[in-house]
Amino acid sequence: MAVTKIFLNESEIPQQWYNIQADLPVPLPPVIHPGTKEPIGPDDLAPLFPMALIGQEVSQERYIDIPEEVLGVYRLWRPTPLVRARRWEKALDTPAKIYYKQEGVSPPGSHKPNTAVPQAYYNKQEGVKRIITETGAGQWGSALSFACNLFDIECKVYMVRISYDQKPYRRLMMETWGAQCLPSPSRETEAGRRILDADPDSPGSLGIAISEAVEEAVKREDTKYSLGSVLNHVMLHQTVIGLESIKQFEMAGEYPDVVIGCVGGGSNFAGFALPFIRDKLTDGRDTKILAVEPTACPTMTKGLYRYDFGDTACTTPLIKMYTLGHDFVPAPIHAGGLRYHGMSPIVCHLYELGQLDVVAYPQTPVFDAAVSFARAEGFLPAPETAHAIKTAFDEAMRCRESGEAKVIAFNYSGHGHFDMGAYERYFNGDMVDHDFSQEEVDEAMRSVPVLE
Amino acid sequence: MAVTKIFLNESEIPQQWYNIQADLPVPLPPVIHPGTKEPIGPDDLAPLFPMALIGQEVSQERYIDIPEEVLGVYRLWRPTPLVRARRWEKALDTPAKIYYKQEGVSPPGSHKPNTAVPQAYYNKQEGVKRIITETGAGQWGSALSFACNLFDIECKVYMVRISYDQKPYRRLMMETWGAQCLPSPSRETEAGRRILDADPDSPGSLGIAISEAVEEAVKREDTKYSLGSVLNHVMLHQTVIGLESIKQFEMAGEYPDVVIGCVGGGSNFAGFALPFIRDKLTDGRDTKILAVEPTACPTMTKGLYRYDFGDTACTTPLIKMYTLGHDFVPAPIHAGGLRYHGMSPIVCHLYELGQLDVVAYPQTPVFDAAVSFARAEGFLPAPETAHAIKTAFDEAMRCRESGEAKVIAFNYSGHGHFDMGAYERYFNGDMVDHDFSQEEVDEAMRSVPVLE
Numbered sequence: 001m002a003v004t005k006i007f008l009n010e011s012e013i014p015q016q017w018y019n020i021q022a023d024l025p026v027p028l029p030p031v032i033h034p035g036t037k038e039p040i041g042p043d044d045l046a047p048l049f050p051m052a053l054i055g056q057e058v059s060q061e062r063y064i065d066i067p068e069e070v071l072g073v074y075r076l077w078r079p080t081p082l083v084r085a086r087r088w089e090k091a092l093d094t095p096a097k098i099y100y101k102q103e104g105v106s107p108p109g110s111h112k113p114n115t116a117v118p119q120a121y122y123n124k125q126e127g128v129k130r131i132i133t134e135t136g137a138g139q140w141g142s143a144l145s146f147a148c149n150l151f152d153i154e155c156k157v158y159m160v161r162i163s164y165d166q167k168p169y170r171r172l173m174m175e176t177w178g179a180q181c182l183p184s185p186s187r188e189t190e191a192g193r194r195i196l197d198a199d200p201d202s203p204g205s206l207g208i209a210i211s212e213a214v215e216e217a218v219k220r221e222d223t224k225y226s227l228g229s230v231l232n233h234v235m236l237h238q239t240v241i242g243l244e245s246i247k248q249f250e251m252a253g254e255y256p257d258v259v260i261g262c263v264g265g266g267s268n269f270a271g272f273a274l275p276f277i278r279d280k281l282t283d284g285r286d287t288k289i290l291a292v293e294p295t296a297c298p299t300m301t302k303g304l305y306r307y308d309f310g311d312t313a314c315t316t317p318l319i320k321m322y323t324l325g326h327d328f329v330p331a332p333i334h335a336g337g338l339r340y341h342g343m344s345p346i347v348c349h350l351y352e353l354g355q356l357d358v359v360a361y362p363q364t365p366v367f368d369a370a371v372s373f374a375r376a377e378g379f380l381p382a383p384e385t386a387h388a389i390k391t392a393f394d395e396a397m398r399c400r401e402s403g404e405a406k407v408i409a410f411n412y413s414g415h416g417h418f419d420m421g422a423y424e425r426y427f428n429g430d431m432v433d434h435d436f437s438q439e440e441v442d443e444a445m446r447s448v449p450v451l452e
Numbered sequence: 453m454a455v456t457k458i459f460l461n462e463s464e465i466p467q468q469w470y471n472i473q474a475d476l477p478v479p480l481p482p483v484i485h486p487g488t489k490e491p492i493g494p495d496d497l498a499p500l501f502p503m504a505l506i507g508q509e510v511s512q513e514r515y516i517d518i519p520e521e522v523l524g525v526y527r528l529w530r531p532t533p534l535v536r537a538r539r540w541e542k543a544l545d546t547p548a549k550i551y552y553k554q555e556g557v558s559p560p561g562s563h564k565p566n567t568a569v570p571q572a573y574y575n576k577q578e579g580v581k582r583i584i585t586e587t588g589a590g591q592w593g594s595a596l597s598f599a600c601n602l603f604d605i606e607c608k609v610y611m612v613r614i615s616y617d618q619k620p621y622r623r624l625m626m627e628t629w630g631a632q633c634l635p636s637p638s639r640e641t642e643a644g645r646r647i648l649d650a651d652p653d654s655p656g657s658l659g660i661a662i663s664e665a666v667e668e669a670v671k672r673e674d675t676k677y678s679l680g681s682v683l684n685h686v687m688l689h690q691t692v693i694g695l696e697s698i699k700q701f702e703m704a705g706e707y708p709d710v711v712i713g714c715v716g717g718g719s720n721f722a723g724f725a726l727p728f729i730r731d732k733l734t735d736g737r738d739t740k741i742l743a744v745e746p747t748a749c750p751t752m753t754k755g756l757y758r759y760d761f762g763d764t765a766c767t768t769p770l771i772k773m774y775t776l777g778h779d780f781v782p783a784p785i786h787a788g789g790l791r792y793h794g795m796s797p798i799v800c801h802l803y804e805l806g807q808l809d810v811v812a813y814p815q816t817p818v819f820d821a822a823v824s825f826a827r828a829e830g831f832l833p834a835p836e837t838a839h840a841i842k843t844a845f846d847e848a849m850r851c852r853e854s855g856e857a858k859v860i861a862f863n864y865s866g867h868g869h870f871d872m873g874a875y876e877r878y879f880n881g882d883m884v885d886h887d888f889s890q891e892e893v894d895e896a897m898r899s900v901p902v903l904e
Contacts, residue, residue: 004527007459075456076539076830087528087602105557107830109869149827150539169872176826176875374628375601378528378559417561417869420621423628 004086006248008079014243015066017236020274020346022062023281028232028349029320032307037451040317047218048225052122056233064236066118073117073150077106078240082248083412088376089396096399097254098392100412101245101272102379108173110382110414111268112143112228115237119226120147130154130223132216134184134209137163137336138170139382139414140228145179158184158212161204163336169418184209191215191313205329206340207312214315229265230310230319235346238271241411246275249409256287256409258395262387263291263300263358264337266344272411274346277355289356290395291347292387294366296434297330299323299343300351300358302441307451310342318449321348324436325444331434333363334422335383341444361390362433367426369393370416382414383422456538458700460531466695467518469688472726472798474514475733480684480801481772484759489903492769499670500677504574508685516688518570525569525602529558530692534700535864540828541848548851549706550844552864553697553724556831560625562866563720564595564680567689571678572599582606582675584668586636586661589615589788590622591834591866592680597631610636610664613656615788621870636661643667643765657781658792659764666767681717682762682771687798690723693863698727701861708739708861710847714839715743715752715810716789718796724863726798729807741808742847743799744839746818748886749782751775751795752803752810754893759903762794770901773800776888777896783886785815786874787835793896813842814885819878821845822868834866835874 021028030039042054049057056064066074085098103111123131131153135141141157148155157179164171164183174181184204185192191211195202202208217225227234249255259276261269269291279285293299300322308323310316322343324330330339350356363383370386372393373379381389388410395408416423425431473480482491494506501509508516518526537550555563575583583605587593593609600607609631616623616635626633636656637644643663647654654660669677679686701707711728713721721743731737745751752774760775762768774795776782782791802808815835822838824845825831833841840862847860868875877883 002524003462004524005462007461009459010455010457072454107826107832146830150830168876169869172872172875172879173832175879176823176832178827371628374559375630378598378602380559380625380628415869417621417867420624423624424620427624427627 002086003084005081005083006251007081008244008247010075010079012247013071013074013078014240015071016063017066018239018243018275018278019059019061019064019236020278021232022060023278024349025281026353028345032318032451034314034318044317048214050122050126050128050224052125053119053233056236057231067121070118070121074240079244080105082245085377088373091372091376092393092396092400094396094400095403095405096396097405097407098396099256099407099409101241101409102412103241103268104379104412104415108139108142108146109417110139110143111238111241111271112140113146114240114271115228115234115267116143116147118237120144120151120153123224124151124153128153128222128224130156130220131226132156132213132223133226133228134158134206134213136160136206136339138167138418139337141181142170142173143228144226145174145177148179149177155179157181158186158209160184160206160209161202167418184212186212188212189215205312207326210311211313211315214311229267230342230344232346234267235270235274235344238267239274241271242273242275245272245409254407257406258288258290258408260290260292260388260391260408260410262338262384262413263293263343263347264340264384266347268411268413270344270347273356277350280355290391291356291358292391293358293360294333294335294338294387295360295362295436296333297324297339298360298436299341300348301360302436304445304448305348305352306448308342308448318451319345321345322351323448324441325447327447328444333434334419334425335363335387337384338387359391361387362435364431364433366390367431380416381412382416383419385413388413454538455536457533457535458703459533460696460699462527462531464699465523465526465530466692467523468515469518470691470695470727470730471511471513471516471688472730473684474512475730476801477733478805480797484770484903486766486770496769500666502574502578502580502676504577505571505685508688509683519573522570522573526692531696532557534697537829540825543824543828544845544848544852546848546852547855547857548848549857549859550848551708551859551861553693553861554864555693555720556864556867560591560594560598561869562591562595562834563690563693563723564592565598566692566723567680567686567719568595568599570689572596572603572605575676576603576605580605580674580676582608582672583678584608584665584675585678585680586610586658586665588612588658588791590619590870591789593633594622594625595680596678597626597629600631601629607631609633610638610661612636612658612661613654618873619870636664638664640664641667657764659778662763663765663767666763681719682794682796684798686719687722687726687796690719691726693723694725694727697724697861706859709858710740710742710860712742712744712840712843712860712862714790714836714865715745715795715799716792716836717794718799720863720865722796722799725808729802732807742843743808743810744843745810745812746785746787746790746839747812747814747888748785749776749791750812750888751793752800753812754888756897756900757800757804758900760794760900770903771797773797774803775900776893777899779899780896785886786871787815787839789836790839811843813839814887816883816885818842819883832868833864834868835871837865840865
């Protein structure tokens with residue numbers, strides 16, 4: 001019998017996260033204080049994050065134990081299946097073997113709770129009563145609401161107004177888990193009031209929402225801030241995805257030739273790919289690692305590797321990363337989770353080191369591939385995930401031409417049940433593709449701070 | 453380590469369905485032709501169904517082989533996990549052990565493809581090119597669209613207009629799998645035109661939609677009809693749920709004391725419960741089997757056990773079942789899948805034989821229980837599934853009072869990702885509970901045919 005899904009038992013959930021900082025041939029560039037221009041220290045981050053997470057942010061330990069309480073929650077949906085997409089292979093008439101890691105089976109429907117749960121846990125350990133965050137499309141806000149509810153922490157989510165209005169079901173999901181979700185800009189913060197006074201109908205942006213969340217977290221002693229991507233500790237927590245996948249490939253008697261993930265802030269890609277990059281760095285593996293972004297937000301394919309702010313209002317430290325400029329507002333493509341001007345410093349650093357490649361696609365061919373996948377395999381992917389699917393599609397087609405039976409693996413980061421409106425626009429022919437010209441890059445990059 | 457999920461390997465998917473007709477102490481009453489008043493034969497059903505399914509409808513074989521092609525599709529999501537709801541047990545402070553069978557992990561999000569796939573397969577085997585069906589809330593239409601797509605069969609779904617308008621995402625899901633979905637009543641059939649001529653704004657009903665689908669299927673040689681519940685072959689296919697569950701309970705070293713499923717037409721309940729009823733009938737087990745229905749559509753708790761039509765337009769044979777009368781229109785509760793005037797003859801017959809009990813709940817306490825479950829276990833259930841959850845809740849509370857550590861098992865028939873509007877009404881306090889008075893029962897029952 002041809003096996004389709006490779007399951008692990010709960011006892012095989014990794015007991016430790018993998019920290020790639022221990023294996024980097026060149027250390028990460030420091031994070032810089034915008035005032036002093038000096039590297040920041042733990043005290044600079046203490047108003048925002050619990051010390052355990054600040055420690056993980058800079059840790060050089062290769063493996064970090066996953067607390068038993070976190071594993072207990074992971075067991076609600078982990079280990080996730082690694083699936084051989086046999087029907088899609090047949091539909092594409094390719095000799096390639098295509099595998100996907102199914103992260104859409106979590107209660108919020110994506111990989112995001114892999115980090116939301118430990119973040120809630122460490123906050124709880126340090127007595128935090130409230131956590132504030134922002135969310136764009138709603139995946140991260142859902143995941144943090146889910147996690148905070150399990151650890152009895154109050155959760156407040158600033159949701160970008162346009163998504164708040166367009167996706168009421170994501171908000172309802174957060175409310176079902178007991179969180180408060182409100183549209184940003186709001187009148188709850190100075191940052192929000194400033195925007196609303198200037199433009200009462202502002203649709204909001206992720207940058208504005210981050211500014212509101214950070215402002216409120218800094219103001220209150222019992223409240224911390226939480227970020228769902230970009231930071232090192234987020235990438236760390238997500239490595240459960242790749243670590244499980246490697247065990248599952250061992251069971252299948254395979255090792256992937258190509259490893260694919262979509263990138264917005266970088267967390268699902270890193271979570272899947274870092275353990276495979278570990279094998280490249282330490283075991284001499286020659287795996288092709290592919291990050292995929294939308295042409296409408298081509299952070300790595302067209303942006304520059306510079307120190308920049310993580311948010312629009314310039315309230316965060318300066319981070320060395322690929323950026324399109326912190327006041328860049330991406331076109332309203334359906335993959336809301338990929339609309340971020342910056343990128344995980346770890347992912348950018350590995351790109352600089354030649355450990356991964358980056359490709360970009362407009363959204364129409366991305367949805368072509370998503371529908372091709374859904375008709376063969378059944379599952380309807382999120383628009384973000386569809387970018388990884390398009391890349392797997394192209395790799396499989398290359399194998400069809402060359403006759404190579406490559407093993408292609410991608411991360412199925414989330415389901416599209418709350419994104420059917422995007423499919424509607426696709427089927428109606430209303431989808432608009434955005435390409436980002438060099439002039440626009442130059443214009444956007446004018447906001448990037450130049451450090452001496 | 454306390455295990456949460458009990459996984460089976462793909463090789464442990466049952467290779468045969470269980471046919472309870474072989475074990476019934478009294479055979480099922482015959483299905484009657486409304487014209488001749490005689491039991492119908494295979495020829496009467498041949499215009500609607502392929503012969504393989506007609507054979508399964510009346511088969512007395514105890515086990516029926518599942519074709520390898522069907523198993524191949526099942527492997528896209530089966531075996532499904534059996535999950536110990538440890539966090540919910542703790543939240544309810546009950547000594548009971550609560551398990552649920554997670555059928556929401558299928559591509560369409562419910563148990564429905566367990567029968568959609570073999571139905572599409574047998575139709576394909578007999579050269580059928582098109583299948584017509586109806587759908588209320590959209591779960592069944594989605595599942596059949598999914599299945600027909602995999603076997604390259606054209607699929608057309610008449611969707612009750614009010615749901616078609618309220619749930620565009622379900623329609624989009626069907627279209628993504630290549631099906632045609634149109635609102636019923638339509639101008640495509642005589643039945644539909646008759647309704648629309650009388651009432652151009654008719655919101656439709658399941659009864660009308662069935663009449664349209666049957667009418668079109670009868671007219672065209674290459675076209676068959678497909679039903680997602682009620683019939684014996686549907687119950688048969690769904691037994692994979694309970695058969696897997698029994699293996700999983702063996703692995704857990706448990707056997708349930710209470711087995712629970714919600715009932716509309718009866719298919720998810722039967723699929724879960726029939727293998728446990730087998731053990732009652734043949735191994736002397738003393739399991740409490742509970743079917744749950746809404747008070748707004750109390751088919752078994754207030755209806756009568758009579759011969760009645762399966763649809764409003766009286767186009768089907770007469771079936772001996774509990775019924776509220778074939779022209780009964782249930783109140784617009786959110787559990788659209790439970791709004792059916794009749795019930796699976798197998799389920800009704802077993803009720804008559806004393807093999808199961810039936811309870812009914814209004815929807816507000818049902819949603820109270822659903823939110824309690826979602827906050828503890830993460831997953832957001834469909835409104836139909838929430839009825840089973842409410843029953844498990846009450847059983848667990850009884851254990852808290854008595855101190856008994858009973859094993860309570862319910863079927864998690866589907867997720868609620870397309871039903872968040874129902875949660876919204878619940879949280880807004882806009883939910884209306886419907887109870888069905890004896891006067892209404894009497895009124896509704898006036899339409900039931902009285903056979904000599």
